[in-house]
Amino acid sequence: DAKTTQPDSMESTEGETVHLPCSHATISGNEYIYWYRQVPLQGPEYVTHGLQQNTTNSMAFLAIASDRKSSTLILPHVSLRDAAVYHCILRENTGYQNFYFGKGTSLTVIP
């Protein structure tokens, strides 16, 4: 039961910075925002996650709106290897709750 909304597809050129949006208007206070990406013929790969504060790692920067109703995954200086389907997922990390993978955003990177 997806609680997030993402564009079906986006396109970028190598070297550009890409902003992948995700809307989650009904997010609850203890739900984390996760991002995974998947390339063809492989399983999804963890990118990042956060609760309230912006986060950064070697792969991406996650910007979370102050009201937490939206977030943006920022990929700096994309390369062809960043072409993938990016999934934005909400999940509580207490008890058991599934990771719900929707269709995500298919990112195309043009050389």
Add this chain to the structure above:
Amino acid sequence: EAAVTQSPRSKVAVTGGKVTLSCHQTNNHDYMYWYRQDTGHGLRLIHYSYVADSTEKGDIPDGYKASRPSQENFSLILELASLSQTAVYFCASSTRGPNERLFFGHGTKLSVL
């Protein structure tokens, strides 16, 4: 780096036959999962396990059984394979807690003919 290995990588099965997909993790994770992915769609959870010798139903368990004989191994069993079970199957493992994340295998492409 965490590792989840699935076997086989691909399989062709006949309708009504028995199929076993295997998954092995070296992450020392308590939780393991089986997902299926149909072309152009997201992943759906079939079964999961949080401890050896115990399995739980996910969102689409019908037609599938699971087995967790040890912490490292988790199998998905199709007793009577059907055409509708043609899909790519992914195994994953995870810890629990605020920094939980799933580690996936490369997937098994199953074609039921």
